Structures are given as structure tokens and as C-alpha cells.
Amino acid sequence: MNKIKLVLQREYLTRVRKKTFIVMTILGPLLFGAILIAPAWLAGLESTQTKNIAVIDSSHIFINKLPETETIQFTYLENKDVENMRKRFERTNYYGVLYITHLVANTKSSVVFYSDQQPSLSVKSHISSSIEKIIEQRKLRAAGIDENILQSVRTSINMRTIQWTEEGKEKESSTELAMIVGYIGGFLIYFFIFLFGAQVMRGVIEEKTNRIVEIIISSVKPFQLMMGKIIGIGLVGLTQFGLWVVLTLTIITGAQSMLAPELGTPSAQQVSPSSIMEKQGDTQNYAAPFQPPAPTQSEQDGDNLQVKHLFRALEDINFGVIIGTFIFFFLGGYLLYGSLFAAVGSAVDNETDTQQFMLPITIPLILAIIVLVSGISNPQGSIAFWFSIIPFTSPIVMMARLPFGVPEWQVLLSMALLILTFIGTTWLSGKIYRTGILMYGKKVNYRELWKWIRYRN
Amino acid sequence: MDFLTIKDINKSFVNHLALDRVSLRVPENSIYGLLGPNGAGKTTLIRIINRITAQDSGEVYLKGRKIRMKDVFSIGYLPEERGLYKKMKVGEQALYLAQLKGMDKKTAIEKLKYWFRRFEIQDWWDKKIEELSKGMQQKVQFITTVVHEPELLIFDEPFSGFDPINANMLKNEVLRLKEQGSTIIFSTHNMSSVEELCDHITLINKARNLLEGPIDEIRQRYKSNIYEIEYRGEVQKLEAVLNGNYQLLEHLTRNGNRAVRIRVLQQSSDNELLSLILPVVEVIAFREVIPSMNDIFIQAVHEFANDQTSPYNE
Numbered sequence: 001m002n003k004i005k006l007v008l009q010r011e012y013l014t015r016v017r018k019k020t021f022i023v024m025t026i027l028g029p030l031l032f033g034a035i036l037i038a039p040a041w042l043a044g045l046e047s048t049q050t051k052n053i054a055v056i057d058s059s060h061i062f063i064n065k066l067p068e069t070e071t072i073q074f075t076y077l078e079n080k081d082v083e084n085m086r087k088r089f090e091r092t093n094y095y096g097v098l099y100i101t102h103l104v105a106n107t108k109s110s111v112v113f114y115s116d117q118q119p120s121l122s123v124k125s126h127i128s129s130s131i132e133k134i135i136e137q138r139k140l141r142a143a144g145i146d147e148n149i150l151q152s153v154r155t156s157i158n159m160r161t162i163q164w165t166e167e168g169k170e171k172e173s174s175t176e177l178a179m180i181v182g183y184i185g186g187f188l189i190y191f192f193i194f195l196f197g198a199q200v201m202r203g204v205i206e207e208k209t210n211r212i213v214e215i216i217i218s219s220v221k222p223f224q225l226m227m228g229k230i231i232g233i234g235l236v237g238l239t240q241f242g243l244w245v246v247l248t249l250t251i252i253t254g255a256q257s258m259l260a261p262e263l264g265t266p267s268a269q270q271v272s273p274s275s276i277m278e279k280q281g282d283t284q285n286y287a288a289p290f291q292p293p294a295p296t297q298s299e300q301d302g303d304n305l306q307v308k309h310l311f312r313a314l315e316d317i318n319f320g321v322i323i324g325t326f327i328f329f330f331l332g333g334y335l336l337y338g339s340l341f342a343a344v345g346s347a348v349d350n351e352t353d354t355q356q357f358m359l360p361i362t363i364p365l366i367l368a369i370i371v372l373v374s375g376i377s378n379p380q381g382s383i384a385f386w387f388s389i390i391p392f393t394s395p396i397v398m399m400a401r402l403p404f405g406v407p408e409w410q411v412l413l414s415m416a417l418l419i420l421t422f423i424g425t426t427w428l429s430g431k432i433y434r435t436g437i438l439m440y441g442k443k444v445n446y447r448e449l450w451k452w453i454r455y456r457n
Numbered sequence: 458m459d460f461l462t463i464k465d466i467n468k469s470f471v472n473h474l475a476l477d478r479v480s481l482r483v484p485e486n487s488i489y490g491l492l493g494p495n496g497a498g499k500t501t502l503i504r505i506i507n508r509i510t511a512q513d514s515g516e517v518y519l520k521g522r523k524i525r526m527k528d529v530f531s532i533g534y535l536p537e538e539r540g541l542y543k544k545m546k547v548g549e550q551a552l553y554l555a556q557l558k559g560m561d562k563k564t565a566i567e568k569l570k571y572w573f574r575r576f577e578i579q580d581w582w583d584k585k586i587e588e589l590s591k592g593m594q595q596k597v598q599f600i601t602t603v604v605h606e607p608e609l610l611i612f613d614e615p616f617s618g619f620d621p622i623n624a625n626m627l628k629n630e631v632l633r634l635k636e637q638g639s640t641i642i643f644s645t646h647n648m649s650s651v652e653e654l655c656d657h658i659t660l661i662n663k664a665r666n667l668l669e670g671p672i673d674e675i676r677q678r679y680k681s682n683i684y685e686i687e688y689r690g691e692v693q694k695l696e697a698v699l700n701g702n703y704q705l706l707e708h709l710t711r712n713g714n715r716a717v718r719i720r721v722l723q724q725s726s727d728n729e730l731l732s733l734i735l736p737v738v739e740v741i742a743f744r745e746v747i748p749s750m751n752d753i754f755i756q757a758v759h760e761f762a763n764d765q766t767s768p769y770n771e
Contacts, residue, residue, distance in 0.1 A: 003557060006553070006556055006557055007557075010553050014542075014544070014545060206542075207542075210540040210541065210542055210543055211538045211539050211540030212539070212540045212541055212542055214509070214534075214536040214538055214539070215534070215535075215536060215539060215540075215554065215601070216554070216557065217509050218507045218508075218509060218529060218532070218534040218536070219529055219530070219554075219557040219558050219559075220557055221526075222509075438504075438509070438538075440538065451471045454471065455470065455471070
């Protein structure tokens, strides 16, 4: 036991002190932060530039009627034709020319946008929806329907989903949130297994090519060396992961306070954990006195109501349990695959030879990711169920299912099987490992590995 | 007293017999040579002693009792395939290996400092292994093998990777360690390199040990009564005095002088030979030709092959 500790210490300290570890620890959160912040930042970037659009309206329906925004403005040109505009377009500073034919009310393709560049999506959707709305109103009025009636008819609902738990309580739930938590959990485990499993393998190959392994196993058992390495690298992973979480949160909170005003605009509509947090302030303002939803409630209010529900759901997800099980599957999955990676490393002389043995390790992991992506929409389906029980895929798939609520017995069964399989693969890998590390210059195939497993020692 | 006793060790890998009823006794405070060609089973035997591999049957006794896992602390092992972590610092690495051998940190540092001073490499403590030359690495390697003051030292092909200077240093250190009471096992396929160091040897070929015992005794056993005479004088006179009890094998030149090799047959002795030739030529040197370990080995392997056909030979 003392020797495992020594090996573990070495593995941990040499890795944590490496420059690459420090660089990765700093770069990781910056990368995560960038992924979360970039969309909002880009949206903000786009909105700073005002786009002036020339309108040539042959139908005369839209003159001075197209709604303008902070970034999109319209200039109505009369008695101009498109050909004329095209010739002098470069001399003007219009973003583009919107041409509306007189047939606009009856023909679909009677609106054309000319520009020297591809118009942005937001511009396109703003123009087409504005035109549609104006034509709709005209048609309704023509049919004798009053605008006020129309406003009161327009409805928008926000469906809340509430789960009845076994204890008979009601639990606010959010499918979107569960999906996000599931995705993050599943992908993190996948990522962790690959990244640090490969480190175990490389570590074993390093010891072999450096020819130090026989010196070490003359004082510790091969199994102790293997376990010390696997656990040591696992702790490196946990350390890095922990630092990432702390640093990412710091960066997000920092960036949030800087970018908050811009992020509050409706342009940031995607529901990501960051935008939830960013809207917290707004939500509280609306939540104070409960107002019955007025018929004229704007879209933004609806948005905030949704966020409020998300928050209630966020509170109702049992994060203690999720984080606890996450760490369990995180470690269980890593230990299971870590020993297999160690066995592969021991069987080869250099990293290029690992290909043929990597396949059976990679396939279940990739399968798990496919099931994670496809099965998350039906987390109680039989595919998701079986893959969350089978140990080789369970760490990833179970994490995806957990936020949706999984019966206790399934989680416990999955955990028990994972532990048993982990012991099994470690035992098997140990056998391959202790023979493999002393084998040099031999082309190893699966039949050879089977022989090693059968050796007495 | 025997320091290490190996009794009827068998070890087979799938489709391959590595050791076949090997027995040997290593006397305390001796230098013991484990000789044999590549693939004879030497390394397997050493790994069994080091508890790296387990034997199929047979026993290893250390100082009269069965060897245990804890005993690896009193063994220093320099394997044939040896190296160090390239990216680790010299001192840290040596300390790690010493601790793995059961030393506590404080004593380990103390002893390492002593050895580093002894080899005049104190400045290397904080250098990375990859910054050192091959010869420097060998010094570090040697230190890590002996730092925990093992009672039994095992060197597998020790001279193969060492340059002549370090090989010489290794030889001197080994002799010094023997004086201090260590028992040393050398394994090599290079017979001549160990001839001068070893007191005892065993010859291993094709998984079996063919010969075992004190090196002088074995040589005596294999000597074939051949004498070399360096002389001044006429060949014809010398040849004329040799009767049927002597067989002249060859003429050679030694140190610019003429020389002959003569086999003395059973009925006679070296003294008689000398008294025969003294009157006819001026004898400069007269010595018995002792077979080299190489010769003995080749002879032993032949005898063995003629004697029996191993049932395990495929």
C-alpha cells in the first residue's frame, strides 16, 4: 500500500508540475468561457453597426411603415429603379437595396434584396417578417377585422412541466435544462476518459521505452505500479477538472459583469446556463409583485417567464445527487478504461503500434456518445436504458439520463456492474501488463495477449 | 554458508521451457557468475530471484529460509534492460528508487549524497536525466542499484552498456562491495569478462545448468594436462627427447621465442617432462594451460549434447 502511494505521488507530482499541465489549466477555462461568451459577444458586435437600407417600393404600401431598429434603418427612395441604383450603389453607403414590386400582396417572390454582400440572417428575418406583418394587417383590414380584436386574439402560452415525485411532491422540471446537464455530464466523462486514459497509456509506454520498468518492478509488484499510475493520473485529472470549474466560474462572473447590459437584450435568446444566470437580475424584478399576464404582454416578458421557470427547475434538480453520481461514474469509467489503456500501453513498444488495440476501447466509447446524443430525447427508452446499465457505456449514458430522473434501482445496478467490471478489467489488464512490460521487440497480436492472460505469473 | 540456494526450479512459458530443474548454491560473500549464451534462461532465473516472475515449481531460499516479497529490499538489481525516467531530475529519481527499496526519505538522501560525492557528481542532483551523457547516466544507474546497501547484488549483463571507464569503475566498486560483505551475482554471455571476477560459476544452456562450482575447481576438472613451454634451442632436439608418453600438439611463438604445447598422457607427469627437456633446450617458461571458460563452456555443451537428448527439445 505504501508503495502504491510512492508511485502515485511520483505520477501526480511530475505531471502537475509540468508546463503543459499549467498551460492547459489556464487555457481550458478561457476556451470554455469563449465558447459560452462568444455568441453573445458576436451578437453585440454586429449590433453596433447601423445598416441603412434603401427601399424602392413600387407597391407604395410600405412607405414609412417598415419598423426600424437600432441597427436597421430604411431610406425610402421614390422614382428610382433598381438598374439605376445598381450603377451608383458603390458610391452610396447603403447596406443594400430592398425592391418591392407592386404585386407584393399576391405573389410570393415579389420582394428582392440587392446588396454587394450576403445580408446577415437577422436583417433578412427582420425585413421579411415586417413585410409579412404589414401585408397580413392589410388583408385582415380588407376582410373587415379590427386591429384591436386582432391584438386580443393573439395568444402566447408558456407551458410549465411539473413532475410528480415518488414522495408525492411536485417538482418543476425543464426538459431543456435536463438535456443540457445530461450533455455536459456525459461529454465530460467521455472527454476525461480519453484524455487521461491516453495519458496512462503513454506513461506505460514511456516506462517501457526508457527501460526503467524492470528496475521498478524489482521493488514493487507490477500491479502496484499499474494501480499507482492509474490512480495518480486520475487525481491529476480531478485536480485539473476542479481548477477548470473554479477558473471558468471566475471568468464567467467576470465577463458577465462587463457584458451584462448587452446580454440583457432579446438577441441573446438561447438558453444556456450563462444566459440563465445573466437574466437572474431581470427575473427578480418581474417576479416581485405577481401580475396576471396581460393580453398585450410583449415577447420579452414571455421570455423572462420562461427563465423564471428554468430557475425553479434548476433549484429542483438535485445537484447534490447529480454531482455525487457524476463523480462516481467519472471515476468508475476512468478506472475501467484506465486499466485497459495501461494494458494496451504495456503490449506495445511505441505509440504508433497502439492502433490495433485501441479499436475495442474506442468503439464502446463512441457508441456511448452516439446513444447519448440520440437517446437524450428519449431518456427512458430501452436503448438508453440498456446502454446505461452495460458497464462499458454506462458512465456516459447514465449521466445523460440522470437529470431526467432515473429509478434508484437502475442507478444502483449500473454502479454495481461498473464496480464489478472495473475489478474484472483491472485483473485482466494486470495480467497482460506484468508480461507486456517485460516484452521488447515482439510484434504482439490478440492471440499473444490471450497467452499472456493464461501465464501463471 | 550458502547465501542463496535455488532448488529444482522449473519455469515454462506457453510452448517454451525456460528453466528445467535448475539448482544452484551461491556462497555468502562470493562473486557468482551465471554464464550462458543468450536465451539460455539466465534472465528468467534472475527474475525469479527478484520475485518479478514466479516459478512453476521449486524453491528459492535466502539465508536458509524461503524468499519472501520483503526480501527484495535486500536485493540490488541492475537489469539488462535498464534506463531511467528521462524527464525527471537525477536527485528526485534516485530518491524515488531508493524509497521504493524501502528506505525512508532522510536516510535515502543521506546515502545518496554520500554516493554522489564518491562519484563526484554532486552537481547533477538537479539536472534532468536527458541532459546527462550515457556514461553519466550509468553512474546514476549504479548508485540507484547499491544505495540501499543490499546484501545481494544482481547484475545482468553489466558490461554490455557500460563504456570501458565505467566498466572498470563497476569492477572496482563490485570488488569493494564484496569486501564489505555483499554477495554478488553476475550474469553474462561474455565469459572472459567475468572470469577474472568470479569465485563461483554456473553454466546454463538451454534451460539447464550444466556445471556448477568454484571456478578453480571447474577449471581443474576440465584441464587436459597440456603444458606450454617457451624455450631457446633447436626444435629437433626437443622433439627427439619426447617419448610415447607425450604428444606434441603445436608450435607457436611467445614473446619472440619459440614455444610448444605438449600434452602429458596418463603415464607421466609434468615433472618428468621438465626433466626430459631441460638438458636439451633452454627453458624460459613452463606453464600448464588452463582452459578458458569459453573452452570449458563449449566442451560442456558438446558433452551434454552427446550425453542425452532433452525431451523438451522441439
